[in-house]
Amino acid sequence: KQEVTQIPAALSVPEGENLVLNCSFTDSAIYNLQWFRQDPGKGLTSLLLIQSSQREQTSGRLNASLDKSSGRSTLYIAASQPGDSATYLCAASIGGSNYKLTFGKGTLLTVNP
Amino acid sequence: NAGVMQNPRHLVRRRGQEARLRCSPMKGHSHVYWYRQLPEEGLKFMVYLQKENIIDESGMPKERFSAEFPKEGPSILRIQQVVRGDSAAYFCASSPLRAADYGYTFGSGTRLTVV
Numbered sequence: 001k002q003e004v005t006q007i008p009a010a011l012s013v014p015e016g017e018n019l020v021l022n023c024s025f026t027d028s029a030i031y032n033l034q035w036f037r038q039d040p041g042k043g044l045t046s047l048l049l050i051q052s053s054q055r056e057q058t059s060g061r062l063n064a065s066l067d068k069s070s071g072r073s074t075l076y077i078a079a080s081q082p083g084d085s086a087t088y089l090c091a092a093s094i095g096g097s098n099y100k101l102t103f104g105k106g107t108l109l110t111v112n113p
Numbered sequence: 114n115a116g117v118m119q120n121p122r123h124l125v126r127r128r129g130q131e132a133r134l135r136c137s138p139m140k141g142h143s144h145v146y147w148y149r150q151l152p153e154e155g156l157k158f159m160v161y162l163q164k165e166n167i168i169d170e171s172g173m174p175k176e177r178f179s180a181e182f183p184k185e186g187p188s189i190l191r192i193q194q195v196v197r198g199d200s201a202a203y204f205c206a207s208s209p210l211r212a213a214d215y216g217y218t219f220g221s222g223t224r225l226t227v228v
Contacts, residue, residue, distance in 0.1 A: 004155075034216050043119075043204060043221035044156075051214075089156070099146070099208075100169065101217065103155040 002027050002095035006088075006104035013080055014112050021075040021107045023090030028068050031093035035064050035075050038087045038106070047088075048075070080111045115140075117207050117220035118187075125226045126195045134190040134223045138207030145188045146217065147180060150202040162188060195227045 003026045013019050023033070032051050036044040048057045048064040050073070056065040063076040073092075077084060087108050091101040118137040126132050138145050147159040158172040162182035173180065177195075182188040192199055202224050206217040 032216065036219070041224075044206075044219040046216060046218065049216035091156075097169075099144070099161055100158045100172075101146075101148075101156075103148075103157070105155040 002102050004090055004092050004094075004102045004104040006090050006107050008107060009105070010108040010110075012110040012112060015080060015082060017080050017111075018076070018078050019080055019109070021077070021088050021090075021109070023073040023075070023092075023104055025071050025073075025092045025094055025102070027092075027094035028071060029094065029096065030066075030068055031098040033064075033066055033073050033090065033092045034101070035062075035073075036089040036091065038089055040087075044089065077109075080109075082111045082113050085109055085111050117142075117205055117218050119203075119205050119220035119223050121223060122221065123224050123226070125228060127228055128196060129194050132192040132195050132199070132225055134192075134203050134205075134225070135187045136190070136205030136207075136220060137187040138205075139209075139218055142207035142209050142218070144208045144210070145182050146206045146208075147188075147190050148204045148206065150204065150222075152201070156204065159190075192225075195225070197227050200225055200227045 005024045034049045035047040050057050050066040061078040066073050087106040089106045090104045145162045148156040150156045160180045161169040177193045179191045202222045204222045206219045
């Protein structure tokens with residue numbers, strides 16, 4: 001069974017802190033991995049897409065890495081702000097599918113002013 | 114570019130009624146995917162469609178659920194004879210060509226409540 005696991009389930013940090021969210025997946029045959037942000041009662045906003053041939057992607061204060069051999073991805077958020085408070089979802093195309101995303105349950109991030 | 118448009122945003126149905134959820138993909142996107150998010154659970158794949166074709170419906174419950182993406186108009190996810198366990202957020206995503214190359218763009222979802 002293909003699985004994506006995210007730890008921690010919840011994280012609370014003071015404003016300005018750098019933080020790392022973790023994601024692990026069970027299949028090294030990965031096509032891509034995508035990080036999303038979900039605000040309460042809202043849809044998903046794509047943050048970063050990492051192809052299997054890439055090791056990392058950066059956008060502004062966000063940096064995502066991919067290590068296929070260990071089955072892990074991390075999302076690094078620099079200089080966190082209260083507006084970063086949301087649920088962060090990791091999703092991977094694994095298990096022989098290049099279109100079906102397997103999602104983790106997310107990390108609920110709270111950045112306190 | 115209006116993005117992926119889903120409607121309605123909220124839908125309330127009584128047990129036994131039908132629910133019809135609509136999704137218009139981003140302009141230029143010909144691939145549509147439906148996911149379901151049950152309370153306290155992660156998003157689960159339901160179905161993958163291209164125009165007039167169901168490519169993969171392995172995540173769809175065998176009964177009461179159906180999906181289509183006609184040549185003209187939005188993709189429709191139809192749930193017949195809804196039950197309380199169908200209450201969830203249903204998200205549609207689209208991609209141009211291969212999602213593996215371009216990733217997904219998601220809509221804002223339809224929140225179905227069955228009373």
